[in-house]
Amino acid sequence: MSTLLEVEHLKVRFRSMGALRALMRRVKDPYIDAVCDVSFRIGRGETLGLVGESGSGKSTIARALMGLIPSHGGSMRFDGTELRGLSQRAYKPVRRDMAMMFQDPVGSLSPRLTVRSLITEPFRIHGVRDRDMDAETRRLLEMVGLPAGFAQRFPHQLSGGQARRVGVARALALDPRLVIADEPTAGLDVSIQGEVMNLLAELQDRLGIGMVVITHNLNVVRHISDQMAVMYLGRFVEQGPTEEVFHRPRHPYTEVLLSANPEPDPDAKLHRVEARGDIPSLAHRPTGCEFHTRCPRARDYCREVAPALSSAAPDHTYTCHFPLEADAKERRLEA
Amino acid sequence: MTHPAAAPTRPEAPRDAAAPLLDVRHLSLDFTSPRGRIHALRDISMTVPRGRIVGVVGESGSGKSTLAYAVIRLLAENARVVGGEIVMDGRDLLTLSPREMRGIRGRRMSMIFQDPMTSLNRVMSIGQQMIDIQYRDPISKAEKRKRAVEALRRVGIPDPEDRVNGYPHQFSGGMRQRICIAMAMMVEPALLLADEPTTALDATTEVQIIGLLERLQAEIGCSILFVSHHLGTVAELCHDVVVLYAGEVVEQGSVRDIFHNPGHPYTQALLDCDPGRIKEKTRRLPTIPGVVPSLVGDQVPTGCIFKTRCPHAFDRCDHEVPPSYAVVSGEVAPDAPHTARCHLRDAAEERRP
Amino acid sequence: MVATAETTRSEQTDVRGDSAWVQHWKQLRSNPLGLFGLVLVVLMVGSAVLADVIVPYDPTQILVGPRLGPPSWEHPLGTDQLGRDTLSRVIMGGQVAMLVAVAALSVALSIGLLLGLIAGFGPRWLDNGLLLVLDSVRAFPVIIFALAVITLLGPSLTTVVLVVAITSIPVYARVVRTQTQSLSDNEYILAERAMGAGTPRILGVHILPNVIGPLLILASMDVPLVIALEAGLSFLGMGVRPPTPSWGTILNNGYNYIQNSPWPVIAGGIPIILTTLGFTFLGEALRDIFDPKLRRDV
Numbered sequence: 001m002s003t004l005l006e007v008e009h010l011k012v013r014f015r016s017m018g019a020l021r022a023l024m025r026r027v028k029d030p031y032i033d034a035v036c037d038v039s040f041r042i043g044r045g046e047t048l049g050l051v052g053e054s055g056s057g058k059s060t061i062a063r064a065l066m067g068l069i070p071s072h073g074g075s076m077r078f079d080g081t082e083l084r085g086l087s088q089r090a091y092k093p094v095r096r097d098m099a100m101m102f103q104d105p106v107g108s109l110s111p112r113l114t115v116r117s118l119i120t121e122p123f124r125i126h127g128v129r130d131r132d133m134d135a136e137t138r139r140l141l142e143m144v145g146l147p148a149g150f151a152q153r154f155p156h157q158l159s160g161g162q163a164r165r166v167g168v169a170r171a172l173a174l175d176p177r178l179v180i181a182d183e184p185t186a187g188l189d190v191s192i193q194g195e196v197m198n199l200l201a202e203l204q205d206r207l208g209i210g211m212v213v214i215t216h217n218l219n220v221v222r223h224i225s226d227q228m229a230v231m232y233l234g235r236f237v238e239q240g241p242t243e244e245v246f247h248r249p250r251h252p253y254t255e256v257l258l259s260a261n262p263e264p265d266p267d268a269k270l271h272r273v274e275a276r277g278d279i280p281s282l283a284h285r286p287t288g289c290e291f292h293t294r295c296p297r298a299r300d301y302c303r304e305v306a307p308a309l310s311s312a313a314p315d316h317t318y319t320c321h322f323p324l325e326a327d328a329k330e331r332r333l334e335a
Numbered sequence: 336m337t338h339p340a341a342a343p344t345r346p347e348a349p350r351d352a353a354a355p356l357l358d359v360r361h362l363s364l365d366f367t368s369p370r371g372r373i374h375a376l377r378d379i380s381m382t383v384p385r386g387r388i389v390g391v392v393g394e395s396g397s398g399k400s401t402l403a404y405a406v407i408r409l410l411a412e413n414a415r416v417v418g419g420e421i422v423m424d425g426r427d428l429l430t431l432s433p434r435e436m437r438g439i440r441g442r443r444m445s446m447i448f449q450d451p452m453t454s455l456n457r458v459m460s461i462g463q464q465m466i467d468i469q470y471r472d473p474i475s476k477a478e479k480r481k482r483a484v485e486a487l488r489r490v491g492i493p494d495p496e497d498r499v500n501g502y503p504h505q506f507s508g509g510m511r512q513r514i515c516i517a518m519a520m521m522v523e524p525a526l527l528l529a530d531e532p533t534t535a536l537d538a539t540t541e542v543q544i545i546g547l548l549e550r551l552q553a554e555i556g557c558s559i560l561f562v563s564h565h566l567g568t569v570a571e572l573c574h575d576v577v578v579l580y581a582g583e584v585v586e587q588g589s590v591r592d593i594f595h596n597p598g599h600p601y602t603q604a605l606l607d608c609d610p611g612r613i614k615e616k617t618r619r620l621p622t623i624p625g626v627v628p629s630l631v632g633d634q635v636p637t638g639c640i641f642k643t644r645c646p647h648a649f650d651r652c653d654h655e656v657p658p659s660y661a662v663v664s665g666e667v668a669p670d671a672p673h674t675a676r677c678h679l680r681d682a683a684e685e686r687r688p
Numbered sequence: 689m690v691a692t693a694e695t696t697r698s699e700q701t702d703v704r705g706d707s708a709w710v711q712h713w714k715q716l717r718s719n720p721l722g723l724f725g726l727v728l729v730v731l732m733v734g735s736a737v738l739a740d741v742i743v744p745y746d747p748t749q750i751l752v753g754p755r756l757g758p759p760s761w762e763h764p765l766g767t768d769q770l771g772r773d774t775l776s777r778v779i780m781g782g783q784v785a786m787l788v789a790v791a792a793l794s795v796a797l798s799i800g801l802l803l804g805l806i807a808g809f810g811p812r813w814l815d816n817g818l819l820l821v822l823d824s825v826r827a828f829p830v831i832i833f834a835l836a837v838i839t840l841l842g843p844s845l846t847t848v849v850l851v852v853a854i855t856s857i858p859v860y861a862r863v864v865r866t867q868t869q870s871l872s873d874n875e876y877i878l879a880e881r882a883m884g885a886g887t888p889r890i891l892g893v894h895i896l897p898n899v900i901g902p903l904l905i906l907a908s909m910d911v912p913l914v915i916a917l918e919a920g921l922s923f924l925g926m927g928v929r930p931p932t933p934s935w936g937t938i939l940n941n942g943y944n945y946i947q948n949s950p951w952p953v954i955a956g957g958i959p960i961i962l963t964t965l966g967f968t969f970l971g972e973a974l975r976d977i978f979d980p981k982l983r984r985d986v
Binding site: 063066068088091092093095096099100102103104107108109110111112121122125126170 | 874875876878879880881882883884885886889893894897898
Binding site: 054195201243256267274277 | 394395493507509510537538539540541542543545546564565566567568569570571590591594595604605606608609610611612613616617618619620621622623626
């Protein structure tokens, strides 16, 4: 598959304090690294799932890709064009080809606009005037399975699932080639989650768009994404084909995440691997392997030396000194 | 743990070991709204046995949180109980004066909420808040403080002697929820109401909190009413399950009965929808088609509440409200009665698929 | 949950609905107090606009009739100490009051809006700088500031307008700034930026309409304050110069003769009360309508 988006060694930093205060306290580097050395690629019609807990930097990657926040290193090539360093003006056409859906289904819709205005907003922003807006409204609403009459509703008159559909319609209005979905199922009931995932999958199959799905919900990632990446403190700790990562996780954090996903079955008391304590602050990153403070397998070595990138297969990489064995999980399930 | 000093008259209720701790009988509750009365809860009957964790599951708008708030009587101003009773310790909580109810809250029952930040006072230290809630106890401040430290240790806060002086914003979300649990459990209540206590937390923190609740319940022996939309946590934590749909109990029973042998089509559909149960990768996840019916005024459907979305609905569902039918369980001696309000469970309808 | 199941007939196919303004009007119609406020406001504004046409007498003309006369068929609100028709003076006074209010508030609103948007959406340093200026202006006591300006420029209608405008700007600018800042934190603003919308579009289409409602409501509730300030200054003899009638001067004159006749004071006081009530009721109704969260489905 041809590459649509290629990100290499992306780095995003945030200021941790004002310039004046940093000067007064003699802090030389008043920044925290929100995203560190992240690389991935997405082909047409492919989906990458970004998984991690809150504060892991998954939404930051999305915002950096959309040019909403500046990035500080590496490269982001979309269809061959380098996105880093583009001015806001130069970013405008990029935002036509790359669309983003935000977390809050209702809160990401401008409250004073009707659904009709909301889903035709991209046409107005990008000066597309040669289309019949009534017809476009009907086409988009039909595409996401909403009755045409919804065009006159306001966001607060929509349920979460309906608002999410409006968000999908708006994202797809100008036929983007890449869609970034930030927690597409957040705040939705399970019965609606399926609807939204199905809609995204179906539209992707039909339109051949690439997708980045950001979520903390492993069940979502499993069904929608081809590739997945697990984030911890702004880094990818494991990355590979979804099925592979699910069945043969190598990084202990991946295993922790997988087993922290309670199954809706009272008898499925699977062997639980728990992480100790809380996620450390980005301002005080642990030394060595950054997961060692919570890792059930950590040894002294991990506290001192940061693990390099290793490969389990050409497309399955992880950063851990003492990875799980390929068949460890399967053995345990049998036992 | 409760001391009689500041207590108003609190008659010792007959403690029949077999009687459930909490017995909700035919509870109906409306909200008044500009568009008419919303019949949020209709004819809810459920029990919380002593020493058991009862999960209340349902989707948004099912009334599951309203039920918990009705039990502790902390409802919004536009709520009106229109029928039924909530019996605890032999008394109907709905008939108690506000003063009597205050005597029960924070003593016989306590509650934890979805967002621990909003249930803690952000300008007061954790220790001060934990000392304050012991205002009824005639012990010295130093002793109260010691108890606060112990309570924090019990819920797994590291260095409790030190952290007791901290303020809510200095703790992570998971730690804050632990503090709320410590405060709720410090009075060793008979009943803990938990309204989606893990929904706002990350997955790794969520399992920690679930484990904590499980352990504390076993230690204290209290009952927990656990409200959640997350089937996985309910399956893991709860002994019994009550399934709510659009303000009605559609099914209840032991957790195994509900998850392994669901008797109501809604429960079945809900379980089918959960992507956590689908092990094979699929691009087509099951859904429940249709929308939750309106509960405003006379728009509440007649007959079965689920009929508009039920794949098995037949003529009887249209006009006859299904009573609670016993569901024949696979288990020899089920530890909780398993009932479902679906005509398909009527012995007379057994011939149907 | 509740809003989902119902669909009206037209909703099935029609992609265009009532415009927002039609919906606002429908809501106002169903609010009795708001409607009452609207009637009062229309009455006051209408009589002010048409004052020159509808006054029965020249308000400055000294008549031969009784002085301090009680209400009669010829003079519904009686006459003042010089024998002038009080009703005519009240109507003309209303014109002055409205003129001051409208002029001062429009100046304050437009400048306040502009400064507020810049401070709220612009870079941090600009925000800090503007805030410093605005707060300095606001820290000055209104009445002292008014007296200072009047001493410098002399009492006149323009001076009153200027004083009211300048002292109101910081209030509006602050409100707009705070509103703008909290709105720009919303996810839908981020969503707009992600779609490629520029600053003018975000400010004009997504922030301004959300700011303008509360601002207009604030302003409509300020109208009585401005009128009272004008009346107060005129009462003290530092506002509108005689013989131009103003509610304040009517009160002032009447006050001197209150033991002879209460009518001039009543006639000058009632319009102030009615205007205050009218604008307050209308303002509160508008607030209910413009807050989309409180909006009831029509």
